[in-house]
Amino acid sequence: MSAYGDQRSEPLIERNHPDPLYVQLRNLLKAKIDQREWATNEKLPSERELVTQYGVSRITVRQALKELEHLGYLQSRPGKGIYVSEPKPSYELEIVRSFTQTAIENRLRPGMRLLTGEVIKAGEEIARSLSLPVGSEVVYLERLRLLNDLPVVVQRDWFSAAMTPGILKLDWTAENRSLYSEFEQTYGVFPARGQSTVSARLATDTEAALLQMEIPAAVLTLDQVAYDATNRTVNISAAAYHPLRYPLTLTQMNQRR
Template identity: 35%
Template sequence: MSETSFQQPDRRRPEPLWFQVEEAIRAIVKSGEWATGDQIPAEDRLCALFGVSRITLRHALRNLEESGLLRREHGRGTFVRSTTLVAGTRELTSFTQEMGHMGVVAGSRLLDCSLSKADAIAAAALEIEEGDPVVRIRRLRLGNDEPIGIQTALLAGARVPGFLDSGLLQGSLYEALEKRYGIVPVEARENYRVGTVAAADAELLGLAAGMPAFVVERITTDERGPFEFTVSVMRGDRYEIRSTLRAGRVAANNRN
């Protein structure tokens, strides 16, 4: 790799040095100079190339690892990993927004968009009657053009009249819903479970049928109530759940 690829932080800028290093590494990966699976230079070499301390560099590398861009293997080094969506404490955002926050280019391929009838599960989630109309949107979700998961979203038909003829499936669905119908998400409840990739989805996801997957069910509401019920099947090798646990006050007091 050419050493001219490394943009040293500008100490006159208001952004912290670690943030500038983090963004510089993201740019190198995005350019393709570091490809998926590549081992990045050792810490001491990166410190010299970026002109920063080891503490600053480690701060940047830790953030990149937590966001799923890098993978650290003890005794081996740090590698560029395949696109990974890391789920944890986060804001209520669309897939497009969430991927953007991770420095990943979101994409999707529309697999189906049709009008159907709510089954018992969807009716309960959307607080409508079984058999009521729902708009079914099935999409292959991509990150940097690589398959991450398949999402099937059901929208309460009464909330989105004329949706099928609106051409709203380009870009973020939430942005489109806000512009046309005034629907602004305020809360979402998610349930995670481990499942397997169905035969019908295997080829789309680039996996063998039966491989592990995360199944995520999400009910999203606005001020009027539930408007969306989504079931996502996410690749087990490109989706992580990460959380931080802290001791409660009682436990902390017991150590005093």
């Protein structure tokens, strides 16, 4: 019997294995969650118990638990311990569907904090993207979007002020106010198609703080341009997503019949 296993037929942690000890432990604990040996919201054994059970150091245990927490499998509850996280919903990537609509369809409560709302003069890049003359008045909205009170995305939008007169007079502190709903219901502007670019990068200090992430942290980025049925540019947006709280998914269909 390896010194790194216990006497209860637990899988062994092998010192001579090519994977580091914490990776082996992480994979063993993850398997327990995947196989539902530990149920959602079940409390894990203490660090001391895991040290004894698997014959590894406390540092190894902490590193394995931290990685599983970052991957979204575990949730630390201050003063209570570490628990198995609830399965995260996935969010289909669709340009003309609002954040609010997606949240409601996933049975989640949308929320919002307005960070910036102002009319600016379009520089060359923004003007070109919106198909407007340089110097045109453009509305800039920066919002922190929330699901069940957890911050999930920092979203920035630019669109023509002439197309949406008075839009900044609306109450942008309302939890479920949707930009696309306002486009459609208030201004008769209907986003019909668009283009998306998905990437990843390190979060800025501000983004990390807003999304409750420890630096260095990576965010998913989604840059989009939406057009109406006449190919007029409706808006451009740039969003930074918390990769665990709001994982983006893309469904592709085989067009051949």
